[in-house]
Amino acid sequence: GNSVTQMEGPVTLSEEAFLTINCTYTATGYPSLFWYVQYPGEGLQLLLKATKADDKGSNKGFEATYRKETTSFHLEKGSVQVSDSAVYFCALNEKDGGFKTIFGAGTRLFVKA
C-alpha cells in the first residue's frame, strides 16, 4: 500500500540556518505530494504541493521538488525563522487510493533565536 516516510525529529536549528526535512514515499500509481504545517494547538495548513514528477512546490521560502526517480519530496528552506517552529507533515494523495491523504509521522522543528 501507499506510505510516506519522513525523517524523525525533533530538528533544532538556529535562526537563519538551512533546513532540510527528508521525505520518501511508496505509491502504486502517480500521487500528488504535499507538505503540511501544524502550529501548536492548531489544525493543518497546506504549505506546498507538487502534482507530477519534476514539479517544484514553493511557498513562504520553503520548497520541495517531486523526484520520481528517488521517490522523494524533501522540504528545504534557506534561512529559517523562529516563527517556522512547528510540526511538518509530508503527505501523498492518489486517485487509485480513493483520494485518501496518507501522512508521514511528522517532524517537529524548533528554531532558536
Added chain:
Amino acid sequence: GAVVSQHPSRVICKSGTSVKIECRSLDFQATTMFWYRQFPKQSLMLMATSNEGSKATYEQGVEKDKFLINHASLTLSTLTVTSAHPEDSSFYICSARGREVSYEQYFGPGTRLTVT
C-alpha cells in the same frame, strides 16, 4: 482558497456521554469528507471516509458504532463519539474534497475532545 470549519473547537464531556462534532465546507460543495484522529505528538490517522448521501467507509480498527459519521449534505458532515471514554480524548480533524477534479483536500482547524 476553500475553507473548512469545525465546531466546536474544544469540548469537554463526561465519561459515558456522547458528543457531536460538525465539519462544514463554507464555500464549496464537498462530495467527500474525511475524518482523522491525532494523538499527542503523533501523525494523523484516517478514521473514515464519507461521501454525501451514502454510508461512511471506516478504516480497519475503527469502531463504526462508536464513531458515527453522517454526511447528509454537500456542506456538512458530523462525527458523533458515542458513550465517550477518557481514551477517546484526542484531536479530531476533518477534511473535505470538492466536486471539481482535484487531488487537494482542505482541512478544518480541528476539535480537541477531552473526556473526563
